[in-house]
Amino acid sequence: MHTFLLLSLLILRNACPAKAHGYVAQVSIDGEIYMGNVPNAQPSPSIVRQIDDISPVKGASNPYMNCGQAAQFAALVADANPGSQFQFWWKDGDGTNWPHDIGPIMTYMASCVGTTCDKYNSTNAEWFKIEETGLEPGNMTWYQQNIMDGWPANVTLPSNLEPGQYLIRHEIIALHLATELGGAEFYPSCTQVNILGNQTGTPTSNEEVTFPGGYSDTDPGIYDPTVFDTPVQYTFPGPPVATLVTSSSSTSSSSLSPYTIATPVSSGASTATPTATGQATCKIQVQQTLAVKKRHPGTLSRIMAVLIRGTHG
Ligand SMILES: *[C@@H]1O[C@H](CO)[C@@H](O)[C@H](O)[C@H]1NC(C)=O
Ligand SMILES: *[C@@H]1O[C@H](CO)[C@@H](O)[C@H](O)[C@H]1NC(C)=O
Numbered sequence: 001m002h003t004f005l006l007l008s009l010l011i012l013r014n015a016c017p018a019k020a021h022g023y024v025a026q027v028s029i030d031g032e033i034y035m036g037n038v039p040n041a042q043p044s045p046s047i048v049r050q051i052d053d054i055s056p057v058k059g060a061s062n063p064y065m066n067c068g069q070a071a072q073f074a075a076l077v078a079d080a081n082p083g084s085q086f087q088f089w090w091k092d093g094d095g096t097n098w099p100h101d102i103g104p105i106m107t108y109m110a111s112c113v114g115t116t117c118d119k120y121n122s123t124n125a126e127w128f129k130i131e132e133t134g135l136e137p138g139n140m141t142w143y144q145q146n147i148m149d150g151w152p153a154n155v156t157l158p159s160n161l162e163p164g165q166y167l168i169r170h171e172i173i174a175l176h177l178a179t180e181l182g183g184a185e186f187y188p189s190c191t192q193v194n195i196l197g198n199q200t201g202t203p204t205s206n207e208e209v210t211f212p213g214g215y216s217d218t219d220p221g222i223y224d225p226t227v228f229d230t231p232v233q234y235t236f237p238g239p240p241v242a243t244l245v246t247s248s249s250s251t252s253s254s255s256l257s258p259y260t261i262a263t264p265v266s267s268g269a270s271t272a273t274p275t276a277t278g279q280a281t282c283k284i285q286v287q288q289t290l291a292v293k294k295r296h297p298g299t300l301s302r303i304m305a306v307l308i309r310g311t312h313g
């Protein structure tokens, strides 16, 4: 019996997202799909800057706050229009669902000043926020839960943003450990786009931040001792969402060196539904183990407590 019990616990540990974290596996623009690259894999040409680690960026002053863990330039730039609908498909490292459900989703953009985005080093980029998504109505659950359930994050580009080359910094912050200072997990990701049209909206300098620089570890939305007190009261970190005031001096599109425009892999509804999930497997294993628990209440709950505490990424 004890062997069986131990085996169940080992299965539980493997099936659940033990060191679970993630990356942007896919981006769609107005329904057209572009693939990201698995961290550290041999990269295919993409519009998403590849990172080298699915683990979170820790600490608001970490240089990887910019575009994620050791992010590399991506080879391609995709065209987009003002008001284009973006979807960001976050996955765990093994292709199963994103493992976290507590914390905000935020999107920033920065102009690729002086060059095209496939060659732009964003270390000193001026980022402005275009949207922030936090709690569902009632403040009991977070929209991030939908990503854990297999759905993409949805972002609408501003309708009046000046055309040109931009990085889109899509970020999830996981707050399940944020009751301790430094516990927040940051997941930034950068996608390279060229915005068409002839709009004239630009951010003002007080709406712009650098990364690192935009957040502090002590910000209320990052170090959050009450994050589990429902209904949750939440304050987003970073600057306010930019209003993009219309400027009179529209910058003429200067001649930029050639770059490669991305072609989507496919379009259509095939990915519009959540994909199969490691979470489901995990839940089944938990149920099996809980069934064992009924037969071995004492020992198991003690071991379970240790395991659960120890495994949460
Ligand atoms: C950008 O510049 C920083 C600072 O010089 C450097 O550490 C980083 O590797 C560069 N990024 C890329 C993608 O080349
Ligand atoms: C994005 O939109 C889809 C379709 O409406 C929705 O099911 C999903 O929950 C949304 N994503 C998030 C993160 O709320």
Ligand SMILES: *[C@@H]1O[C@H](CO)[C@@H](O)[C@H](O)[C@H]1NC(C)=O
Pocket: 196, 197, 198
């Ligand atoms: C640019 O603006 C003019 C009006 O100023 C409008 O007629 C035209 O359709 C716009 N072009 C694009 C590509 O949005």
Ligand SMILES: *[C@@H]1O[C@H](CO)[C@@H](O)[C@H](O)[C@H]1NC(C)=O
Pocket: 135, 138, 139, 231, 232, 233, 234, 235
């Ligand atoms: C939800 O959170 C917001 C922002 O913290 C707050 O203004 C609002 O009162 C909260 N609503 C409830 C029902 O707690």
Ligand SMILES: [Cu+2]
Pocket: 019, 020, 021, 022, 056, 099, 100, 174, 185, 313
């Ligand atoms: Cu994690």
